Amino acid sequence: MKREEIMLEKIFKKYKLQKSALVPILQDIQAEYGYLPEDVLRQVSQKMKIPLIEVFGVATFYKSLSLIPRGRHHIQVCTGTACHVRGAKRVLEEFERDLCACAGQTTEDQEFSLETVNCVGACALGPMVIVDGGKYHGHMTATKVKPCIRKITSKEAE
């Protein structure tokens, strides 16, 4: 059995193939691959006896799930109203310039994915940037972008 099959079997077993567990199953698969490969979604559909169109529907509904490969680091810039009025647009532009990737894209070296989000509930600290889903950087400015990226990459060098 290939590593991929073993991993999928483990996930299916964990959730006992319950149809109501489709979202957590897709989240676990994404955690393993960094995205949801099409052939894996086909296997989910067959194994769980859920129409493929339904599996794709769920996979495309949630912003945390992705059908395209993401970078090793995930940067989200909040462009909700409160962050927008505090300069989120300039912060986003600086990330795009520095990473050479537009919002919604992954850098060529697959290191960073950049995307926008719409309010993460910390408006008073805006503009807000979230790194790898859990590190919140409040009061972000364009001049803090380079150090932020440097900090992410330097942590790996440690």
Ligand code: FES
């Ligand atoms: S608008 Fe950005 S955290 Fe609310």
